Amino acid sequence: MDKLTAxxxxxxxxxGVRLDxxxxxxxxxxxxxxxxxxxxxxxxxxxxxxxxxxTLTRAGLVTVTQEGRYQRYRADLAAMQDLVAYLTAHCCxxxxxxxxxxxxxxxx
Amino acid sequence: MDKLTAxxxxxxxxxGVRLDxxxxxxxxxxxxxxxxxxxxxxxxxxxxxxxxxxTLTRAGLVTVTQEGRYQRYRADLAAMQDLVAYLTAHCCxxxxxxxxxxxxxxxx
DNA sequence: ACAATGATTCAATAATCGTTGAACCATTGA
DNA sequence: TCAATGGTTCAACGATTATTGAATCATTGT
Numbered sequence: 077m078d079k080l081t082a083x084x085x086x087x088x089x090x091x092g093v094r095l096d097x098x099x100x101x102x103x104x105x106x107x108x109x110x111x112x113x114x115x116x117x118x119x120x121x122x123x124x125x126x127x128x129x130x131t132l133t134r135a136g137l138v139t140v141t142q143e144g145r146y147q148r149y150r151a152d153l154a155a156m157q158d159l160v161a162y163l164t165a166h167c168c169x170x171x172x173x174x175x176x177x178x179x180x181x182x183x184x
Numbered sequence: 185m186d187k188l189t190a191x192x193x194x195x196x197x198x199x200g201v202r203l204d205x206x207x208x209x210x211x212x213x214x215x216x217x218x219x220x221x222x223x224x225x226x227x228x229x230x231x232x233x234x235x236x237x238x239t240l241t242r243a244g245l246v247t248v249t250q251e252g253r254y255q256r257y258r259a260d261l262a263a264m265q266d267l268v269a270y271l272t273a274h275c276c277x278x279x280x281x282x283x284x285x286x287x288x289x290x291x292x
Numbered sequence: 293a294c295a296a297t298g299a300t301t302c303a304a305t306a307a308t309c310g311t312t313g314a315a316c317c318a319t320t321g322a
Numbered sequence: 323t324c325a326a327t328g329g330t331t332c333a334a335c336g337a338t339t340a341t342t343g344a345a346t347c348a349t350t351g352t
Contacts (some may be wrong), residue, residue: 079203080200082197082203083197083198083200085195086195086203087198087339089190089194089198090195090197090341091191091340092188092191093227093340095190096187098271099271099274102271102272102273102274103274103275105275110298111298111299111300112298115259117279122207122298122299122300123299123300123301123341123342123343123344124340124341125299126300126301127300127301127341129300130300142348144298144350145348146298146349147298147300149298153272153275156271161266163197163203163210163264164205164210164261164264164303165207165210166210166211167261199310199350201310207309218302218328219330220327220328220329223329229311230328230329230330231299231311231314231329232310232311232312233329233333234330235330236328237329250318252318252328253318253320253328253329254329256326
């Protein structure tokens with residue numbers, strides 16, 4: 077993970093609307109949701125949702141696959157893991173064996 | 185963790201400069217760094233660093249304590265854990281027992 | 293081919309964010 | 323008390339981002 081990727085991912089999560097979208101998708105696992113379902117659940121205008129989904133897709137936090145005239149979106153959990161690992165890399169460089177992050181995959 | 189807190193944390197991490205600051209602080213654990221050391225290592229103008237440190241502090245990602253005329257900053261790892269937990273909450277609502285997030289503390 | 297449905301793109305506006313140097317405040321030490 | 327050092331605040335500019343409806347593209351079903 078390079079810095080540009082990380083910042084664009086964090087930037088994607090820095091919007092309340094996009095955070096809602098990601099969390100909604102996380103809750104729907106491998107099945108994901110098609111755009112129309114997301115728009116209905118979050119009560120968003122189509123064009124606005126499309127804008128945010130594009131942002132999330134470009135950042136690599138969600139994936140999209142075409143199903144006929146529908147676009148199915150899924151959260152990319154592996155990408156989120158990588159992001160957390162990037163953020164907390166070297167978290168125990170100072171004090172070996174005493175990582176304060178429990179349960180999170182780090183470089184420790 | 186509420187949505188406003190989460191978005192302001194992600195917004196704080198959405199800047200390359202602030203991401204550098206946080207990762208630098210993570211690497212210095214409980215000891216942390218005083219502002220001047222951060223400015224020297226990242227080669228940042230004082231006023232700019234102060235602006236970014238204020239943003240990070242308000243978001244709750246770093247803490248600050250005064251030491252004489254120095255200001256010592258530390259990464260708040262517990263806050264980062266909470267943030268990750270918020271992001272990935274309900275990650276297995278769809279498929280029980282089959283969480284795709286390994287090693288990350290979630291609601292599973 | 294054509295109407296209907298799902299979704300994206302576009303242009304324009306309003307609002308927010310990042311950077312900078314100068315000025316200012318706080319603490320230390322002579 | 324006064325100079326020196328560490329840090330923050332301020333104002334101003336430029337750049338980026340979010341939102342909206344209308345227009346456009348793609349796919350389905352008759």
